[in-house]
Amino acid sequence: MTDVVSPTAATSGASATERFQERAKAAATTGAARVNAIASDALAALHEVVRKHQVTYDEYNAFKAWLIRVGEDGEWPLFLDVFLEHEVEKVANATRQGTVGSIEGPYYVEGAPELGSEGTLPMRDGEAGRPLRFFGQVRAVTGEPLAGSVVDFWQADDDGLYSQFAPGIPEWNLRGRATTDAEGNFSITTIHPAPYQIPTDGATGALIAAAGWHAWRPAHLHIKVSSPGYQLITTQLYFDGGEHVADDIATAVKDDLILAPTPTDDGSGEQVRYDFVLDPA
Template sequence: MTTTEESPTASGSGSNATANFQATRTYRAGQRTADPERVSAVVSAVLDGINRAVLDHEVTYDEFQAVKQWLIEVGEGGEWPLFLDVFVEHSVEEVAARSQDGTKGSILGPYYLPGQARLDTPASLPQRPDERGTPLVFSGRVEGTDGAPLPGAELDIWQADEQGYYSGFAPHLPDGNLRGVVVTDDHGCFEIHTIEPAPYQIPTDGPTGKMIEAAGWHPWRPAHLHLLVSAPGHRTITTQLYFRGGQWIDSDVARATKPELILDPSDTGDGTRSVEYHFVLEQG
């Protein structure tokens, strides 16, 4: 991702992600009663892991105080959704996948925004008149685990642009850019015209970035398409599709890539790339 004056900051991205999470989360305090035994087991395991790390690595008081300050800064910067989505969500998704059939899932990430334009297939994602990037035609079918097509299924799709920026999180992009909800036809088929996204680095000017730098890690995610694929009476799939040979594909900072989710587009001869992918939804 090229650094420009329009680059989203960690603070801006964090506050947007936090606001979006609070507006769209389904859980609200008081709506459900937590099982005390479950809370005790999970919280105890987390605390045991932290204390074991302190003892095993002989954490000093100076390091302990630095951690407390870092935790405060993450909260003040609204970066908890960013931090948890990048470093923890892949494990939560792995647990969920143990009891799921159909297309492989992946993490949602912090850049989802609901309420995007609804588009009938074949569809072109909203984009700027001078949108840069290699044209991509992404097509396929949505079907059930029995192979039956699912007409009227929805593909809520969003992606970064050719510079690695997401609309809604980068101030220079118009709202809804490269976002849309595409509806399959009577045969469960879809065709989406867009561009190939670029890899992007998570914002590094905040406390999450400071942690990455201190650990000597890289902050990059490989290029990918985000999707929520849904149909009445079926479990919604949350997934990401990557591109074969793409940079960072084997060292994703979010550890979210899977072999089943890698696309292999082909050139059509006119500067456009084309690829098919079929989604399978289980009933639920």
């Protein structure tokens, strides 16, 4: 483990909220009829919860206070990405034939450094964690390799912290973009990430504690893969036998996304291959 200062929910949440708002500016608008349909059903579901559980005024007021705190802590991206995004992702990728998707989460940042088709992620001298070579091929569902595809990669460090969302970590630490070669191949050298708890000192943590849940995510790699003329895939990859693979707080693990690394020939670390298959746009 490295000597780091863990981010508070407020500082991490504020950063996640700012990033989300920057990206959301270009989001498409939704028509009034669809807003009406979705909002009405969402409210009806909450009304049913109130009736089913005979919610009291004390509980209602505690809920209002908690909602206010989520906003004050900047934790809406964290809360929604942990507890709701996995269902949105399932709907979005229901007809996909290629690689299985998973949630993006709140810690993606655009513009990571370019690595070429084979490179090492930016990292600190003596970066903690077992070395890991992650490699594979990007191809179409019809089988042909996709040269020039972008494999946008980010992950937590051995302390479970993300650059740009925790203090004291270099800006692009463990973030990078590989571009596939003429045969669609790429190779990224990194470190094996660690499981981590989502921030628990804010509103989301208060809910988790009150409900008696745990706050752990299994170790994972984040990837976005894109290629002209094909659908972008956003996914996460996990590790066979890893802690909390079976009970991820974000409910994002899928069998097709579990890796089984093997030792490198020289014994200096691990390696694992994973190929990405893209659907046509």
